[in-house]
Amino acid sequence: MKQFVKKVSIVGTGSYLPEKIYTNQYLESIVSTSDQWIQENLGIKERRIASPNQATSDLAAQAGLAAIKSAGISVNEIDLIIVATATPDRLAPSTACIVQDKLKAYNAVAFDLSAVCSGFLFGLSTAAQFIASSVYKYVLLIGADTFSRITDWSQRECVFFGDGAGAAVLTHTEGNAGFLAFKLYSDGRGKFNFTVPGGGSENPLTRENIEKKLQYFEMNGREVYNTATKVIPMAVSEVLKDANLSIDDIDFMIPHQPSIRILKETARLIGLPFEKVMTNMDRYANTSAGTIPILLDELNKSGKIKKNNIILFAAVGSGWTWGASVIKWT
DSSP, rough: OOOOOSSSSEEEEEEEEOEEEHHHHHHTTTTTTTTTHHHHHHOEEEEEEOOTTHHHHHHHHHHHHHHHHTTTOOOGOOEEEEESSOSSSOOSSOHHHHHHHHHHTTTTTTEOOOOOGGGOOOOHHHHHHHHHSSSSSSSSEEEEEEEEGGTTTSGGGGGSEEEEEEEEEEEOOOOTTEEEEEEEEOOOTTTSSOOOOHHHHHOOOOOOHTTTTTOOEEEEHHHHHHHHHHHHHHHHHHHHHHHTOGGGGOOOEEOOOOOOOHHHHHHHHHHOOOOGBBHHHHHHBBGGGGHHHHHHHHHHHHHHTTTOOOOEEEETTTTTEEEEEEOOOO
16 A cells, blocks of 8 residues: 555554553562563563453553543544454453443444554554545544463463553544555464464363463464564565655654564664664563554653654564554654
C-alpha cells in the first residue's frame, strides 16, 4: 500500500500501566535466573503486573480514555474501537465490546484483532484504511495485554513479559503528513515457536490440560531471535522503498520491545544509529500489543516527537506476524 485516498494520522495517544511491580531481584527469588542475565540479554529491570481484579479490558479502557482526551474529542465521536490483544478477557464476547461499554462509547463499532506482538501495527493499517476510505472519521486503536495471566511463574521464561496498554486515536489529516506506507507479513509455518496451547478448541481447559500447564505460553527463544533479526530488517527495507525514503530520513524508530539484543542487532542490520531506537523495556518488559503505543505515548507526552518527524514502527509476533510502517508526524 503506497498511498491512501485520504491521508491518515495519529491525533491522540494514551497509556496505562498497572501499579504492581515485579523486579528482577524478586524473580531471582522464585526462579533460576539472575538480574545480570536479564539486563544484559533482555534489557529488562522490572515489569508491571495487573492486580487480581484487573482484566485486559480495564487496562485498555484507561489507555483509551487517555488517548481520547489527548485527541481533544468526546467519547461519542469515536466511530470504531479496535483492541489488539492476545489475552482477551474472555473467548467471547470481544474485549473491544467490553471496552466499548466501559468507555460508554456506544456510537462505536468494536472488534478485536489478534496478531500478538504485531497486533498494534496490524491495527494501525486496519484503522487507517477505514479512515482513508471515508467509512469512519475517528478510530480508537488500543494495544493491551496481561501476559502475567498466561505466564508460568515457576519457569525461567517468566522474565520476558509485563502487563500494560497503549492507545491512539486516528483520523484524516490535510497536507503531506500522516502515514506514508505499511508493509505487513505472515508465515504460519512458524506458528508454534510462540504459542499458548490450551484454552481454545484444540485443547479446551480440562482438568487434565490445566495440570499439564497448557494455559501458559511456550516459547522457542532462539527461533524468536533468529526470525526477528531476519524479518524486521526486510520489512523495514520494503516500507522505506514504498515511502521513497532512506534509513537516514528516519528520526525515530518505535519498535515492539522483544529484547535489547534483538533491537541492537536490528539497528545494526538496517544501518540505524541505536540512539534513534526508542526503548522502555527496562521499566515495562515486553507488553506485547501494548509495547508500541505505550512507548509512543511516552515520547509524545514528553515532547520528544516534533512536527514533521519521520517515525518508523516495526514489530514481530507469534504467527509468525511482522511488519513495518512509516508516519510523518503532524
